[in-house]
Amino acid sequence: MAKSDTQQKITLSQLAYIFIQSQIGVDILNLSTVLHREVGADGWITLLIGGVISIFFVLMIVHISRCFPGEGLFDILKSIFGRKLGSVAGFGYYVYFLVVAIYLLTSFGELINEWLLPETPILVLYVLMLICALYTISGGVTLIAKVFTFFAVILFLISVLFLFGFVDAKFIYMLPIGQASFSGYIEGIRVTLYSLSSYVLLLLFLPYAQGSYKKKARTLVGANLIVIFFYLYTVIVSFAHFGSDQIDHVSQPVLYMLRTADSVIITRIDIFVLSLWTVFAMTAFAAYLYGAERAFAKIPMPKKKMLNVYTTSIIVLAVSYWSGLNEENFRVVIDFQDKITEYFTVLIPVLLFLLSFLRRKDKQKEAAQ
Amino acid sequence: MSFFKQKKNQSAQEKVIREDKMPPHQSTASLEKNIRYIQEELSNSTDLKVRLLPGNKQALVYLDDITDPDKMQRYIFVPLMEMNGDIQRIKDREENDDLNKAVSSLLAGKAVYMVEGNATFYLFDVQQNVTRAIMEPMNEKVIKGSHDGFNEDIKQNINLIRRRIQHRSLTIKKQTVGDYTESEIALVYVEGIVNPGVVKELETRVKNISSDALLSAGAFSEYIEDRTYSIFPQFLSTERPDKTVSQLMEGRIAILFANNPTCLIAPVTFYAFYQSPDDYNTRWLVATYIRLIRLFSFILAITLPSFYIAVVGFHFEVIPEALISPVLGAIRDIAYPPIVEAILMVIVIELIRESGIRLPSPIGSTIGIVGGLVIGDAIVTAGLVSNLMVIVIALTSLASFVVPSNEMSDSLRILTFPLIILSSVLGFIGIAFGLLMVLIHLCRVESLGLSYFTPIQFRDLKDTVIRVPQFLMKRRPEQLGSPRPYKSNELSDENGKK
Structure with missing residues (x-):
């Protein structure tokens, strides 16, 4: 039985794990290729720069949450933008979370279809994923926290398996540095920032976390650093393994890298990594689905909680099915996501950050006391 | 719940009043009337004996089968002779004038002494104790350590615990459950x-149990556990006093039952089912090694068949080159798909196990030999099941029996089925989803409101997955929220640093 909202509490380390798990989604498998296409061998530098910028965003998010104690994302939106505009922004976030969830689900299905189960109807995978995610979010924040914390072990396991990539690695491929154009850098940073963009979700979880804001900020920056280093590790391994000529043509470099690796006990480590990665896909998907479900709950119309969840999941399932039908539909979803991501992960957070100085509530409360 | 709506014109059921809540019934001065009332209340049971003493002015009433004639002689008749027949001068007695109280006392094994012309009657405790000797529990044997175990007498069980914890803060709260049976629990x-x-x-949950009878510890846990639909046991059951005491000292609650040697322990975590008293009696490195083996066996028990099925059915490329031809050779001539093989083999093993349980041990071992050797060999030669599958399923069931707790081992064996089905449909991804569901479920289960499956954190590792030396285990488990978080008066943290 899910406890009521006010009773739910999560610890700082759980908050960190939630952050880590929601950030590592589909992108670990193809980030290297995307970065290399944009920036060339300098991809890992833009990753570092983008990572530093994302830390600033995390700090901004913590500040926003600090200004509105006890309020989640949608309450904050209303507090800052006013009732009507806040609702519109809330609906916008609903759409955004939905689109990200759909993107995650579809790319998961595509990938599994391509690598492991070419004959299986993709809908089966969607439904299984959805069941797992719904089961996770139906327990509320505490269950999400516990599940995400538990599956952090997978991060360690995958990191160890990636070591196989170093077998044929040539670090000379990382050179020369500084060849990319300025616009290439900007593009690389943008890509990095988008793949680290789940800091928006933090606004949903921060009110439940225990501890001072200083500690929260420290924990989250630490978590963000872990993710950045994990990405960096992945990118460097795949750059060093493939080299500039090959990597542009490989869509999931990490998996190809492990495909050729040979261990004594088992061959084809990529299959194991893909199965383990299912967990990351699930946690990231569940996090965004939770965001969408929360957003839907704030739309005052339906009162029944389960109805929210079902409506949201049916929308996700339907659109994912549609976008999984062919390449063009999937393109549409990705393009749409690209278009709106900027607004919801960069512009609105910055706007919230700036406005939070004006409308902050924590100081008012102190003044009232 | 509207699905199970009760019919409107359902005949009303008469409410049963528990013995301890019977309204008082004043006894009269007439001996005959009192006796008749008691006889009627007990439905004229034949074992109700009314012994009229010479002169027909005094009577001793008791239930023949649950009283001890020796005790009656010692506690009633001998003192009575010494006091010249004056019952009021015997010191060791209870007085009452409520006849319903007399009936319930009779049921508890007391004798009622009544005197004509006096509404007051006297109660003597002459209950016959039927106990089994203290023996080591059959299903929880240890190599080293104490070899005593609980038996059916709740008093003796409490005795075993009190002897181990000689401190005034050991608290025992007795309650009765079941309107008819009035089973005592502590x-x-x-x-x-x-x-x-x-x-x-826990107390509120116990109070809310409404049932005619409390038949077993298992039924009791179903009344009060957090998630009845879960496959995992949420109460640890044991018959070992040493295990119970070590859990009590961690800050958990033990529930003892009258007429049942099982003791339930709550709240527990998943890892408690993988601990055995032996762990604390051997070198810590050995204990750690054994713990790791047990945990590995958990993973093996639920995933090995599905892993094999997924490899054979979907991911043949996972097998190293040198192994491919032996594997192919083994499965080529088998008529059935791997899932049928697996389920067939699992059922055979379950049959052998279930048929062996209740038979006397000489026959039981014969069954094991017949089942294991004869069927196992013949089923491969007949080409029904590949020899690899026999190895896989045999290993799986071995792994499931490694768990020290019986209930957990049963749960594990059932868990293999959904994973077998998922893996035969979706390969490794099916296993991944199945395990995801199991683990999310484990995270969701609670035992008495406290989390059951705490994710592994460094501090919790010390007495769960591994066992560190005693001097490093200074804290009680965090999960319990104990008011005394350290195990000794010295408040120092685990690293020896303050």
Whole structure:
């Protein structure tokens, strides 16, 4: 039985794990290729720069949450933008979370279809994923926290398996540095920032976390650093393994890298990594689905909680099915996501950050006391 | 719940009043009337004996089968002779004038002494104790350590615990459950170590049990556990006093039952089912090694068949080159798909196990030999099941029996089925989803409101996955929220640093 909202509490380390798990989604498998296409061998530098910028965003998010104690994302939106505009922004976030969830689900299905189960109807995978995610979010924040914390072990396991990539690695491929154009850098940073963009979700979880804001900020920056280093590790391994000529043509470099690796006990480590990665896909998907479900709950119309969840999941399932039908539909979803991501992960957070100085509530409360 | 709506014109059922809540029935001065009332209330049972003493002015009433004639002689008749027949001068007696109280006392094994012309009657405790000798529990044997075990007498069980914890804060709260059976249960905990909120929660849950009979510890846990639909046991059951005491000292609550040697322990975590008293009696490195083996066996028990099926059916490329031809050779001539093989083999093993349980041990071992050797060999030669599958399933069932707790091992064996089905449909991804569901479920289960499956954190590792030396285990488990978080008066943290 899910406890009521006010009773739910999560610890700082759980908050960190939630952050880590929601950030590592589909992108670990193809980030290297995307970065290399944009920036060339300098991809890992833009990753570092983008990572530093994302830390600033995390700090901004913590500040926003600090200004509105006890309020989640949608309450904050209303507090800052006013009732009507806040609702519109809330609906916008609903759409955004939905689109990200759909993107995650579809790319998961595509990938599994391509690598492991070419004959299986993709809908089966969607439904299984959805069941797992719904089961996770139906327990509320505490269950999400516990599940995400538990599956952090997978991060360690995958990191160890990636070591196989170093077998044929040539670090000379990382050179020369500084060849990319300025616009290439900007593009690389943008890509990095988008793949680290789940800091928006933090606004949903921060009110439940225990501890001072200083500690929260420290924990989250630490978590963000872990993710950045994990990405960096992945990118460097795949750059060093493939080299500039090959990597542009490989869509999931990490998996190809492990495909050729040979261990004594088992061959084809990529299959194991893909199965383990299912967990990351699930946690990231569940996090965004939770965001969408929360957003839907704030739309005052339906009162029944389960109805929210079902409506949201049916929308996700339907659109994912549609976008999984062919390449063009999937393109549409990705393009749409690209278009709106900027607004919801960069512009609105910055706007919230700036406005939070004006409308902050924590100081008012102190003044009232 | 509207699906199970009760019919409107359902005949009303008469409410049963528990013996301890019977309204008082004043006894009269007439001996005959009193006796007749008792006889009627007990439906003229034949074992109700009314012994009229010479002169027909005094009578001793008792239930023949649950009283001890020796005790009656010693506690009633001998003193009576010494006091020249004056019952009021015997010191060791209870007085009452409520006849319903007399009936319930009779049922508890007391004798009622009544005197004509006096509404007051006297109660003597002459209950016959039927106990089994203290023996080591059959299903929880240890190599080293104490070899005593609980038996059916709740008093003796409490005795075994009290002897081990000689401190005034050991608290025993007795309650009765079941309107007809009035089975006695005892909540045992150490005040000051146990989390008072958990005790309160357990007490309210016990109070809310409404049933005619409490038949077993398993039924009891179904009444009060957090998730009845879960496949995992949420109460640890044991018959070992040493195990019970070590759990009590961690800050958990033990529930003892009258007429049942099982003791339930709550709240527990998943890892408690993988601990055995032996672990604390051997070198810590050895204990750690054995713990790791047990945990590995958990993973093996639920995933090995599905892993094999997924490899054979979907991911043949996972097998190293040198192994491919032996594997192919083994499965090529088998008529059935791997899932049928697996289920067939699992059922064979379950049949052998179930048929062996209730038979006397000489026949039981014969069954094992017939089942294991003869069927196992013949089923491969007949080409029904590949020899690899026999190895896989045999290993799986071995792994499931490694668990020290019987219930957990049963749960594990059932869990293999959904994973077998998922893996035969979706390969490794099916296993991944199946395990995801199991683990999410484990995270969701609670035992008495406290989390059951705490994710592994460094601090919790010390007595769960591994066992570190005693001097490093200074804290009680965090999960319990004990008011006394350290295990000794010295408050130092685990690294020896303050």
